[in-house]
Amino acid sequence: MSGDGKKSVLMVCLGNICRSPIAEAVFIDCLRKRGKEAEWHVDSSAIIGYHTGKGPDSRAMGALKKYGIKDYQHRARVTTPDDVRRFDYIFGMDDSNMSDLEELATEVPQPERRAQLLMLGKQDPRGKPEVPDPYYESGSAQFDEVLKQCVKCCDAFLDKVYQ
Numbered sequence: 001m002s003g004d005g006k007k008s009v010l011m012v013c014l015g016n017i018c019r020s021p022i023a024e025a026v027f028i029d030c031l032r033k034r035g036k037e038a039e040w041h042v043d044s045s046a047i048i049g050y051h052t053g054k055g056p057d058s059r060a061m062g063a064l065k066k067y068g069i070k071d072y073q074h075r076a077r078v079t080t081p082d083d084v085r086r087f088d089y090i091f092g093m094d095d096s097n098m099s100d101l102e103e104l105a106t107e108v109p110q111p112e113r114r115a116q117l118l119m120l121g122k123q124d125p126r127g128k129p130e131v132p133d134p135y136y137e138s139g140s141a142q143f144d145e146v147l148k149q150c151v152k153c154c155d156a157f158l159d160k161v162y163q
Helices: 019-034 058-067 081-086 095-105 141-161
Strands: 007-013 040-046 089-092 116-119
Touching: 007 019, 007 095, 019 040, 019 058, 019 141, 058 141, 081 095, 089 095, 095 116
Parallel strands: 007 040, 007 089, 089 116
Antiparallel strands: none
16 A cells, blocks of 8 residues: 555455455465565455445354464455555456446546456466355355465465565
């Protein structure tokens, strides 16, 4: 984000209680493992405000804990045009998120747009392009799959950044 010299990334999904918090926590964990956490500002947000102020879905938190991430805290918020000005990278989870983010970016004059809008799933060339929404699935298995996909994608992205 401008001014502090840190790179910045924003993870975005529909409600900011499942995929984007998992992706945020995983990205931070990947940075920690590389000794690069101090070089980044990482956040997540929603396309819509259904869950504003709420914490992540309990199944998302369960998947993170199983993976060894026990210290993650977050409250859902909505993505704003200012995010397009402030963040270096904004990752959407699916085509619908990307369409909404591209529309949001049009609210910011071109010279003020800082963010590169990218789909997280496309960072892993061997993976699926979309990170599927596990919210309506029963049980936690799909959350575990989302976490695994996020690990692969975040690592692949950071490999590119630090090559």
